[in-house]
Structures are given as structure tokens and as C-alpha cells.
Amino acid sequence: MNLRDTLRINEAGHLEIGGADTVDLVKRFGTPLYALDYAYIANVASAFVSALRDNYGEGAVAFASKAFCSAAVYKLISGLGLYADTVSKGEMYTAFSGKMLPERIILHGNNKQAYEIDYAVENGAGYIVLDAGHEAAAVDAAAKKHGKIQRVLVRVNPGVEAHTHRFVQTARADSKFGFSIADGCADAFIKSVFNYPNLEFCGVHCHIGSQIFDEEAYGLAIDVMTDYIKRLGGLYGIAVKVLNLGGGFGVHYTEKDPYYTAENYAEYVVFIAEKLKESARKKDIAKPFLIIEPGRSLIAEAGITLYTVGAVKDIKGIKKYYAVDGGMFENPRYVMYRSEYSAIVANRATEPFAETVSLTGKCCESGDMIAVDIPLQRADRGDIIAVFSTGAYNYSMSSRYNGNLRPPVVMVKNGQAEYIVKPETYDDLIRHDIIPNFLK
Ligand SMILES: Cc1ncc(COP(=O)(O)O)c(C=O)c1O
Known part of the structure; x- marks a missing residue:
């Protein structure tokens, strides 16, 4: 596994970006979350x-x-x-x-x-x-x-x-x-x-x-x-x-x-x-x-996306899915051009890669994939997954498909994280909606 210049695994066995523990980032900012070093x-x-x-x-x-x-x-x-x-x-x-x-x-x-x-x-x-x-x-x-x-x-x-x-x-x-x-x-x-x-x-x-x-x-x-x-x-x-x-x-x-x-x-x-x-x-x-x-x-490599594992679907001998709380609305690159990514279970970063899994999102599309058949540690519901090299063409290509809010972005410097794009609200989602007079 290549941790680039920006990542390391700390004594707690957690992935760090720019000196910040990703488990702490998730506690503070939630998921899905883009983090940039x-x-x-x-x-x-x-x-x-x-x-x-x-x-x-x-x-x-x-x-x-x-x-x-x-x-x-x-x-x-x-x-x-x-x-x-x-x-x-x-x-x-x-x-x-x-x-x-x-x-x-x-x-x-x-x-x-x-x-x-x-x-x-x-x-x-x-x-x-x-x-x-x-x-x-x-x-x-x-x-x-x-x-x-x-x-x-x-x-x-x-x-x-x-x-x-x-x-x-x-x-x-x-x-x-x-x-x-x-x-x-x-x-x-x-x-x-x-x-x-x-x-x-x-x-x-x-x-x-x-x-x-x-x-x-x-x-x-x-x-x-x-x-x-x-x-x-x-x-x-x-x-x-x-x-x-x-x-x-x-x-x-x-x-x-x-x-x-x-x-x-x-x-x-x-x-x-x-x-x-x-x-x-x-x-x-x-x-x-x-x-x-x-x-x-x-x-690209300055960025990771952090997710929480939700549904786990193991189709024995065929495919194992970890469904995360993001998807094609925040990373449409697989859908657009079958892009490949690598990932880690950020809160179990020292554990060996034990299985081959596919990371899928929460959108109502079968093609809503983030990474297909990648090696990963075993994960359970609630574990945190970090997908690497998502700094480019993810946030900039994100949408609100399926009524999902675009994730916020934090930038980390010397272990300190601050929003550079704050979380959207549901009011943002309907800010430009208008009910025309003929429907009133
Ligand atoms: C004119 C032009 N310049 C620069 C780029 C940046 O390419 P990359 O992100 O692969 O460096 C693009 C990408 O499409 C482009 O069209």
C-alpha cells in the first residue's frame, strides 16, 4: 500500500492525513468528508x-x-x-x-x-x-x-x-x-x-x-x-x-x-x-x-474521501459489497469512465488486507460504484473507509443526485483541520425551487 507523502498510520492504528487522525476528523466533521492535505x-x-x-x-x-x-x-x-x-x-x-x-x-x-x-x-x-x-x-x-x-x-x-x-x-x-x-x-x-x-x-x-x-x-x-x-x-x-x-x-x-x-x-x-x-x-x-x-x-493525491460503512452485502463466492454513505454524487468518476481507486479501513489501518470487496454508494443506480474488486481489510458497519487520491475531479464533479447534499471539504495543515467548503443544508437543496402560480 502506498501512503503517498501525505498519509501515515499512527500508533492507534488509524490513518492520518496531514498529521490529523482520520477517526478524529470523522468524529468532528462526519462522513462523507473530503479531506485535503x-x-x-x-x-x-x-x-x-x-x-x-x-x-x-x-x-x-x-x-x-x-x-x-x-x-x-x-x-x-x-x-x-x-x-x-x-x-x-x-x-x-x-x-x-x-x-x-x-x-x-x-x-x-x-x-x-x-x-x-x-x-x-x-x-x-x-x-x-x-x-x-x-x-x-x-x-x-x-x-x-x-x-x-x-x-x-x-x-x-x-x-x-x-x-x-x-x-x-x-x-x-x-x-x-x-x-x-x-x-x-x-x-x-x-x-x-x-x-x-x-x-x-x-x-x-x-x-x-x-x-x-x-x-x-x-x-x-x-x-x-x-x-x-x-x-x-x-x-x-x-x-x-x-x-x-x-x-x-x-x-x-x-x-x-x-x-x-x-x-x-x-x-x-x-x-x-x-x-x-x-x-x-x-x-x-x-x-x-x-x-x-x-x-x-x-x-489528486492530496485528497482522501472518508466514509462510514453502512450495508454489508456478501453474495457468497460472487461479490462482497461495502455500501458507504457517499457514492456517484460525490465521486462520479467510476460511472463516467470506470476509474480505479484504492482504499483502506481507516480505523483498522494496521490490519492485513483480508478480502476483495467492492465499494458502492447509496444512490439508486446499479452502476453507483466507487471502487470495484479491491483488496481491503475486513470491515463492519460503522467502520471508516478512506479512499485515496480523490482530491481531483471528485468535489469539482459532485452533484446533488438523489437529493444528497454535497459533502464538505476540510483542509488539514500541521494536524489542524478547517472547513474550506462548509456542509450544505437541506435549505441549500431547495434554495432555487419555486412552486409556480398554477400549482398553488
Ligand atoms: C486544456 C487543459 N489543461 C489542463 C488540463 C488538466 O489535466 P490534468 O488534470 O490531467 O493535469 C486539462 C484537462 O482536461 C485540459 O483540458
Whole structure:
């Protein structure tokens, strides 16, 4: 069992996160509960930032907000010098509430709404990443309205696709994201950006996938993107000042995944930095301002979800279920893409893994699973289960399905836990419900 940097088992035989006993956390805050370790996020974020600064120079690490969007997390990472990759007005709004500087906001999205573009421009977002044909005109109009020149990047599809442990280069152009380089759409769109007087074309963006452990996938993306930068300069005299390589650095969910420490992530950045410097030198292009956008790697392993075991169903010789008081409403990732997780019985953490069980939730869906056929200690009703690596894409994807309240989030620093998202109430659940006059 891999306890990451954030967890340990204490003398009482309980799991600890960030120095806090999970059994105490449950007594104080109840279950289901998301718990995040401050130190893990700070260490990994700092490792990314200093590796980029020390090995590349001009650049930025932008936290992909989609992994976890809350004021406290923005406050933490903005204090460490990170930018924020956002995809909606809501994420920008939350980022501002967490004191993220506007010039460090990057707005993405394949179908940005006019109100989102307007909000980004009005508030001085650093970069808007154009991702659809009409967006140059839309951003230009918003910039004109607010009397600004808006810096823009263009999302391109480099035809490099990375999957866990492998990557492929394809000529695929069927992604909903980005203008394809292969079919000439990227050239045509980028040239058109110069027709808009209120836009400043700064550079290009790509994102090649998620859960990537093979740094060569980024190497290939850098080859393609620097070839493209060279081509834009050679054919059209277009200068690219910024290269945004997106996110996708892998994390450890189960024993199948490599385990990366903060130092390993720093090495990842060094690889990218060296590769990009070398490519720029060889191809005789100016070294661009480099942006990377890690999401899950900054926060997934900082988080655990704590549950109380309720129903135990043992279908002899077939399957054993532990039903917990959460489910797909607070972790929809199994339902969405069969994600795998590992877990421990947090109040019996020193006991051996004795059985293979499936963790199911309390939602009225057969597919409402959190982890399927995983090794675990024996547990009884009332025991506490901790699921690992739930810091990313759990809280941010949570819902109130089946009338369940979204769990609160606590952040732990030096053993002290505080809410960063407080518990919802049943009034929250019906806050926007209205009975129309014809039903009164
Ligand atoms: C444009 C962009 N940047 C960054 C990310 C973050 O990816 P990850 O959380 O895997 O690092 C994503 C994820 O979908 C993305 O689409």
C-alpha cells in the first residue's frame, strides 16, 4: 500500500492525513468528508514552479481549476505564484474570490459564452485561448467594448494523443478541441486573428491527454509544436511568444500506476524545459514563454474521501459489497469512465488486507460504484473507509443526485483541520425551487 507523502498510520492504528487522525476528523466533521492535505499541494505546486523557473526561465504553472475549484485552493496556489486555467465564468469568479490575480487567469473552453468572454476581458484575464472560428470576432468585440487589447492564444490540435503509459501520433482531427494543424485549419484561423485590431496574438496551446507518465509524449508534442512555430514564422512571418503545453501529468490511483513524488514532477518539468530549449535552439526559433497546466497532479493525491460503512452485502463466492454513505454524487468518476481507486479501513489501518470487496454508494443506480474488486481489510458497519487520491475531479464533479447534499471539504495543515467548503443544508437543496402560480 502506498501512503503517498501525505498519509501515515499512527500508533492507534488509524490513518492520518496531514498529521490529523482520520477517526478524529470523522468524529468532528462526519462522513462523507473530503479531506485535503495543505502540505502536499504546497510541495508539489512549489516543485512545479521552481523547476520551471530554475530550468527554463520565463514561464508559468497554471493550475487546471477543473480538478478542484474553491476559493481556498486558489488562495493557496496564487500565494505560490501559480496561474489558473479556467473554463467558465464560475471558475473565474471563484478564482477572483480566492485572490487570483486577473493577469494570471487563462480562459479556455470550446464553446465560451458571450458573457464569459465579456467577463474575462472586463476583468483583465491574462489570456483567452481561442478554440472556435467565431471567437476571434467575439473576443475582439468585447475588447473593443472595454477599451482593451486582449492577449489571445490559439488552441491547436497537434495530432499527438497520449494515454496512460503510451502515446500515439495521429492525424486525427475529430476532437472537439483545437484547430487541427494537419488539415490547415490552424493556419487559416491564426492568420485571421490578425484581422482584429483589439487582439494581440501571443501564441499557441495544446493539451495531449491525461494520466500521462511517459515524458516522451510531451517530447513528441514539443517536436510538433516547435515545428509548427517555425512554420508560422517561415510561411507567414507570425511570431509565437507563448507556448502552452496543457496538463495531464499522471497520478497514483492504484498499484498499477507509478508513484511520483514532488521531485519526480520536478524532473518531468526539467525534461520538458530541456527538450523545449533544445528544440528552439535547433530550429532557430525564439524560446517561448512556457505555460504548463497541471490539474490532478497538484491535488489528486492530496485528497482522501472518508466514509462510514453502512450495508454489508456478501453474495457468497460472487461479490462482497461495502455500501458507504457517499457514492456517484460525490465521486462520479467510476460511472463516467470506470476509474480505479484504492482504499483502506481507516480505523483498522494496521490490519492485513483480508478480502476483495467492492465499494458502492447509496444512490439508486446499479452502476453507483466507487471502487470495484479491491483488496481491503475486513470491515463492519460503522467502520471508516478512506479512499485515496480523490482530491481531483471528485468535489469539482459532485452533484446533488438523489437529493444528497454535497459533502464538505476540510483542509488539514500541521494536524489542524478547517472547513474550506462548509456542509450544505437541506435549505441549500431547495434554495432555487419555486412552486409556480398554477400549482398553488
Ligand atoms: C486544456 C487543459 N489543461 C489542463 C488540463 C488538466 O489535466 P490534468 O488534470 O490531467 O493535469 C486539462 C484537462 O482536461 C485540459 O483540458
